[in-house]
Amino acid sequence: MLIYNSQMHRKQELKTIEPGKVRMYVCGPTVYDQIHIGNARTFLCFDVIRRYLTYKGYEVTFAQNLTDVDDKIINRANEQGRTAAEVAEEYSQAFIEQMHRFGILDPDIRPRATREIAAMQEMIQGLIDQGYAYAVPSGDVYFSVRSDTSYGVLSGRNVDELMSGARVEENDQKRDPLDFALWKAAKPGEPSWPSPWGNGRPGWHTECVAMIHRYLGVPIDIHGGGADLIFPHHENETAQCMCNWHTALANCWMHTGMLTIDGEKMSKSLGNFYTLKEVLDKYPADALRLLMLQTHYRSPLDFSFERLDGTVGTLERLKTTVKNLRWAAKNAPEDGELNDPDRALTKAVKEATAEFTAQMDDDFNTAGGLAAIFSLVTTANTYLTEAGEDISMAATLRAADALEELAGVLGIDLSEKDSSGLPHELVDLAKEKAGYAGDDPEEAAQALIDARQEARKAKDWGTADAIRDGITALGLVLEDTAAGARLRKKD
Ligand code: AMP
Ligand code: ZN
Numbered sequence: 150m151l152i153y154n155s156q157m158h159r160k161q162e163l164k165t166i167e168p169g170k171v172r173m174y175v176c177g178p179t180v181y182d183q184i185h186i187g188n189a190r191t192f193l194c195f196d197v198i199r200r201y202l203t204y205k206g207y208e209v210t211f212a213q214n215l216t217d218v219d220d221k222i223i224n225r226a227n228e229q230g231r232t233a234a235e236v237a238e239e240y241s242q243a244f245i246e247q248m249h250r251f252g253i254l255d256p257d258i259r260p261r262a263t264r265e266i267a268a269m270q271e272m273i274q275g276l277i278d279q280g281y282a283y284a285v286p287s288g289d290v291y292f293s294v295r296s297d298t299s300y301g302v303l304s305g306r307n308v309d310e311l312m313s314g315a316r317v318e319e320n321d322q323k324r325d326p327l328d329f330a331l332w333k334a335a336k337p338g339e340p341s342w343p344s345p346w347g348n349g350r351p352g353w354h355t356e357c358v359a360m361i362h363r364y365l366g367v368p369i370d371i372h373g374g375g376a377d378l379i380f381p382h383h384e385n386e387t388a389q390c391m392c393n394w395h396t397a398l399a400n401c402w403m404h405t406g407m408l409t410i411d412g413e414k415m416s417k418s419l420g421n422f423y424t425l426k427e428v429l430d431k432y433p434a435d436a437l438r439l440l441m442l443q444t445h446y447r448s449p450l451d452f453s454f455e456r457l458d459g460t461v462g463t464l465e466r467l468k469t470t471v472k473n474l475r476w477a478a479k480n481a482p483e484d485g486e487l488n489d490p491d492r493a494l495t496k497a498v499k500e501a502t503a504e505f506t507a508q509m510d511d512d513f514n515t516a517g518g519l520a521a522i523f524s525l526v527t528t529a530n531t532y533l534t535e536a537g538e539d540i541s542m543a544a545t546l547r548a549a550d551a552l553e554e555l556a557g558v559l560g561i562d563l564s565e566k567d568s569s570g571l572p573h574e575l576v577d578l579a580k581e582k583a584g585y586a587g588d589d590p591e592e593a594a595q596a597l598i599d600a601r602q603e604a605r606k607a608k609d610w611g612t613a614d615a616i617r618d619g620i621t622a623l624g625l626v627l628e629d630t631a632a633g634a635r636l637r638k639k640d
Pocket of ligand 2: 176177357358382386
């Protein structure tokens with residue numbers, strides 16, 4: 150398998166440190182707000198990379214942090230008159246919930262910065278002891294960039310170039326404008342922890358390195374994030390690892406291209422963003438997945454709702470093909486001799502599977518992988534129209550299974566169970582009206598039906614009507630059938 154290593158600027162054969170095992174880490178979000186679909190693109194790409202490595206037979210250990218202490222969190226808490234811990238907890242949960250909706254697998258290890266203070270302090274002390282970091286009277290601790298002769302290896306910058314762009318801030322006690330904070334002295338009202346350098350909190354660049362060392366061991370096989378993290382975040386991470394443990398942090402660095410709007414990077418600060426939540430409230434998660442995976446992970450991806458609208462139709466076409474194949478198989482006669490068209494379909498299944506793997510083996514070319522899936526869809530649809538009565542159950546089932554399996558590697562679910570068509574807003578409604586705590590529209594529908602039934606039994610017509618009104622407002626009807634009540638979309 151070839152993977153593009155950003156540090157080497159070329160594709161390299163994947164050689165894992167331990168045979169058959171991949172240890173990977175992807176920098177997680179700062180939890181101060183809902184994430185936007187640009188962030189989501191990066192997390193999606195690594196979800197698919199992880200799924201594909203698993204499909205290839207690797208045992209993958211995947212870690213991702215939550216940055217739950219940071220200036221942005223503290224500012225948000227101050228604006229809202231809440232504690233930073235409350236803000237971080239709310240948005241950690243919100244992040245995990247949206248990741249689930251988007252079909253992103255949970256990491257095996259999800260460390261949080263505030264729970265890793267001891268590991269970070271130990272690393273910082275190690276850097277101070279070896280002369281790579283220093284504490285200043287204010288209680289800050291800085292990493293001394295010039296003490297690290299290999300600084301700049303990852304991002305390909307040299308220290309003198311960086312110097313010319315560096316800003317010298319007033320009241321700075323840094324010895325060199327390039328130095329970055331490993332530990333920040335506490336300011337009044339901020340969360341802080343005791344340390345050998347006085348009360349304070351960790352700098353952002355410190356947490357991932359300490360966590361990787363603690364949970365995965367260094368070096369790891371793959372370290373990832375968006376391309377905007379290469380400098381300074383990843384450069385600073387690798388510098389700390391190199392200086393403290395005298396080994397590289399990662400053998401392979403993978404970086405995703407930016408999601409843009411009208412050619413401009415989507416970001417909170419520019420205000421040109423859509424949250425993942427608002428998009429998933431309106432569109433099927435797999436349509437957004439499909440749209441994003443049609444572009445190679447390293448290329449920029451310009452987002453628009455017109456494109457997403459188009460992808461909804463593409464996803465439907467994929468699902469309908471699988472449904473039709475299964476339906477045809479159910480109604481097929483006993484298989485007799487295989488005809489030419491049956492053999493052609495079986496051959497197309499083999500070819501699509503081989504092509505999918507070849508594309509994905511080449512630096513996770515999801516666009517090429519999807520093209521292989523679409524080509525099988527075309528062959529399967531032609532087969533269904535042309536084979537008439539005389540179809541082969543085995544060939545059709547094999548095609549349906551292959552489509553589901555290959556799309557499944559990309560995290561796209563083509564099986565019929567996902568076709569309830571119930572909107573995700575039902576979950577919010579069920580939370581409010583039925584005390585539901587999960588994240589599944591079908592379960593939420595059942596919880597609402599049960600809650601309404603209870604209310605009617607108790608002659609609480611107000612509650613029963615409020616539930617029905619909420620359901621109607623979502624464009625759904627509540628049907629009482631012989632088998633019990635159910636929700637369905639209004640025709
Ligand atoms: P942050 O919470 O800002 O640290 O971002 C979390 C992740 O999202 C990081 O890996 C960023 O590189 C990534 N990211 C931020 N903006 C974008 C974007 N517009 N497109 C793709 N990835 C992004
Ligand atoms: Zn990081």
